[in-house]
Amino acid sequence: MAGGRVNGGRNSSVLSALLQNQRSSEPLDSLFLSGSSNSSSASFLGSRSMLSFEDVRGGSGSNRSLFYQYEHEDNGEDDLGEYLHQPGKKRRLTADQVQFLEKSFDVENKLEPERKVLLAKDLGLQPRQVAIWFQNRRARWKTKHLEKDYEVLQANYNNLKANCESLSKENDKLKAEVLILSDKLQLKEKERENSELSDTNKLSQELPQKPIADSASEGEVSKVSAVASKQEDHSSGRSDIFDSDSPHYTDGVHSSLLEPGDSSYVFEPEQSDLSQDEEDNFSKSLLPPYIFPKLEDVDYSDTPANSCNFGFPMEDHAFWSWSY
DNA sequence: TTGTGTTTTATTGCCTCC
DNA sequence: GGAGGCAATAAAACACAA
Numbered sequence: 418m419a420g421g422r423v424n425g426g427r428n429s430s431v432l433s434a435l436l437q438n439q440r441s442s443e444p445l446d447s448l449f450l451s452g453s454s455n456s457s458s459a460s461f462l463g464s465r466s467m468l469s470f471e472d473v474r475g476g477s478g479s480n481r482s483l484f485y486q487y488e489h490e491d492n493g494e495d496d497l498g499e500y501l502h503q504p505g506k507k508r509r510l511t512a513d514q515v516q517f518l519e520k521s522f523d524v525e526n527k528l529e530p531e532r533k534v535l536l537a538k539d540l541g542l543q544p545r546q547v548a549i550w551f552q553n554r555r556a557r558w559k560t561k562h563l564e565k566d567y568e569v570l571q572a573n574y575n576n577l578k579a580n581c582e583s584l585s586k587e588n589d590k591l592k593a594e595v596l597i598l599s600d601k602l603q604l605k606e607k608e609r610e611n612s613e614l615s616d617t618n619k620l621s622q623e624l625p626q627k628p629i630a631d632s633a634s635e636g637e638v639s640k641v642s643a644v645a646s647k648q649e650d651h652s653s654g655r656s657d658i659f660d661s662d663s664p665h666y667t668d669g670v671h672s673s674l675l676e677p678g679d680s681s682y683v684f685e686p687e688q689s690d691l692s693q694d695e696e697d698n699f700s701k702s703l704l705p706p707y708i709f710p711k712l713e714d715v716d717y718s719d720t721p722a723n724s725c726n727f728g729f730p731m732e733d734h735a736f737w738s739w740s741y
Numbered sequence: 742t743t744g745t746g747t748t749t750t751a752t753t754g755c756c757t758c759c
Numbered sequence: 760g761g762a763g764g765c766a767a768t769a770a771a772a773c774a775c776a777a
Contacts, residue, residue, distance in 0.1 A: 507750050507771045515749095530762095549751060552764075557749095559765095 510550070514540050518547070522554050 510518070521536060528536075528551045537544040 509749065509772060527764095546750085548763085550749095553750070556765080 510540075510542075510546075514542070518550055518554070522551065522558075526551070526555055526558065 517540060518536070521532075525532075528548060533544045533547050533551075536542075537547045540547070
């Protein structure tokens, strides 16, 4: 059996027969019961609460460890003894030894020196082997734990992404609504200007018949000049409120609407041409959706519009696809 | 039976703590 | 400085398909 498989595998040997025999004994759960048989607590408090491996397993009152039993089994299998003492060969722990160690690990995954010696003694192993087993077991536990954490994080990420996408859609819908309402507002304003203009024309037609001083008070004169200057502003195309060529118009969205701090902010009360009632209604109906964060407060420099990257550059998403 | 991928045992080197 | 933990890695043992 040059470098052959001695323990376990398909061509099971004497050892597996032994193991089968051993497995017919009490379940290992009972290994950690302290004293009383009806106690359900499997607390492992070092040497005090630890039932020895052979105490439960053997049933023969023997103090010999499992390993000792393997070495000195009555059937006198010499090749097994040889195998167990092969220098430089790795020896796999038996299923029972592993189960015992697992139980011990479940209770406490750190190994105090005292417990290590006791476990080693009970299992017929070197304390160093027990230490190494715990070391490797902790590494495996950590890997599994990381995998679970990763799954949880990925699920959270997927939820957030879905939320973000739905919010983005809703945002688009609201933007479209804003545009429609803006157009309506513009239309209304134009209608109002036209009616004012026709009033002015009527007035100017009447004026030449009477001397100005006679026919119009000072207040009327100032009103006329005010209207005229306003008309001039609009006719010269200086209405930058909804001018899509103005620097405040970006991406089909009137950024002037979004920046109340801007001097051209269309809803600033001082500059409004609407009557108080109109203004109130207007504010009630339109203002709430316009409470957007100031653009300068959010850094979207690396973020494409309407993306759901949460401000992270795309390459950072490699975090979500890491592997172990 | 064999090649190959996975799991388990063990080593090494570095780090931290007492 | 020694003991113990951890990450990385080697290598034996094992599982399994072809």
